[in-house]
Structure formats: C-alpha cells, structure tokens
Amino acid sequence: MTSGNLASWKKAEGEAISVGDVIAEIETDKATVDYESQDEGFLAKILMKEGSNDVSVGETIGIVVEEEESIAAFKDYVPPVGAGAAAAPAAAPAAAPAAAPAAA
Numbered sequence: 001m002t003s004g005n006l007a008s009w010k011k012a013e014g015e016a017i018s019v020g021d022v023i024a025e026i027e028t029d030k031a032t033v034d035y036e037s038q039d040e041g042f043l044a045k046i047l048m049k050e051g052s053n054d055v056s057v058g059e060t061i062g063i064v065v066e067e068e069e070s071i072a073a074f075k076d077y078v079p080p081v082g083a084g085a086a087a088a089p090a091a092a093p094a095a096a097p098a099a100a101p102a103a104a
Helices: 068-074
Strands: 003-009 022-027 032-036 041-046 052-056 062-065
Touching: 041 068, 062 068
Parallel strands: none
Antiparallel strands: 003 022, 003 052, 022 032, 041 062
C-alpha cells in the first residue's frame, strides 16, 4: 500500500488519547481499518481533513503531544506547503507522543 483515504477522525482536537484508542479510520483499496494509538497523549492538531483521498503512507495527518499544556502551541499551526513524510525531521507516528511535540 502506498496511499489510502482518511475516512474519519474518531478523536477531536484537544482530546486525550489512550493506548488502544481508535484515532481515525483509514480506507485502503481492500478494507477500512482502524488506526489505533500505541501511546498516551493528546491530539493537538488535525492536519488532514476527513474524506482526504490518496494520502501517502507516512504523510503527516495530525500532531500528538504528551502534555495537555502543549496543545495550545499548535492552535494556529499550518504545515509548510508540500509538507509530507519528509517535511519534519523530528516527525514521529501519530500514536507515539514524545517529550516534545511530535508530528503525526
């Protein structure tokens, strides 16, 4: 699989995320699958809208932070034009918050 569609978000911006929580539903050419969190944190910013098509594997779709206080730092965040999997050198998977804010 090289791309998929973002069918829906199951968490809203600012919402807490626990291990095993379904964050989003991803449609592939063969199935719709749940994207589950591997860590705890907060969904600070949604970067990819529901219904987005042809989202490349590894592309940043949202930002997860470890501390609730860090959510405000991303309130007005807009990713750079052309931002994708290689855009943020400190990028981490959506479900893997780090001490510093991590891109999803």
